Amino acid sequence: MAESLAYSKWVCKYHIVFTPKYKRKMIYDELREDIEDIKEIIKDLCKWKGIKIIEGHMMSDHVHLLLSISPKYSISSVMGYLKGKSVMMIFERHANLRYKYGRRNFWSTGYYVSTVGINELTVAKYIREQEKQDQIMDKISLKEYENPFKGRAR
Template sequence: MFLMANSLAHTKWICKYPIVFTPKYRRKVIYNQLRKDIREIIKDLCKWKGIEIIEGNMMPDHVHILISIPPKMSVSSFTGYLKGKSAMMIFERHTNLKYKFGNRNFWATGYYVSTVGINTSTVQKYIREQEKQDQIEDSLSRKEYSDPFKGSR
């Protein structure tokens, strides 16, 4: 199997996404105390959803994070959750920002996302080992099944 793969019940997965989003009007507001608070808020929200932050960077006018999201969760739903909840928490902690940003719209609409692949040799190794795994599982269950598409002649 994959060396660094995560697991769900019947799934091995590596789903990494770099996501970039910006404050409304690309204001340069991610400084000092606000930067620390936004970092902690994003860490907490990811932890609550079981999302691993692999790498992150808080720039003055945007947030760039590389996260690992399980395949059962869509990137768009998680990003909507992250931006929406973090905006509410930022305004809760920094009430003076509501005069600059208005109706709790801290983040600009939209975001950038891409995928991070794995190398070909890892896929080849997985495919080779999957065949071995199937053979092992078949040898544990020796029950013979009749072909349901052939008549009983």
């Protein structure tokens, strides 16, 4: 279903996978037992940015997310936000890990992202509806071409 901003309709869905650093998988496995905590962190971060989580799953060594992200955000800025803020919140909630492992990066630097498109029928319907909408707007704006200072014929 299409979302909308002031003057646009959009469907921007992304399948994202990211992993902890090789040396941090041990921490991830420890935290995975308290999986609800990490899920809550990711849900909160997405809610604060207006990002909808369509689907999500935490595997033994990586995180899968299907997100609906507004086109006003780039995918790289969203990933920087999610990975950066989530590790800060993880270490805040589990302070012993910060002292045990230091303030080094928790997530690996890369991530996988793939767009999830819509089907051809939806695009065709949008194009048809957009043409009708333009025709309606042209009829409404026709009045602006009439000269308001033109007097009546006497």
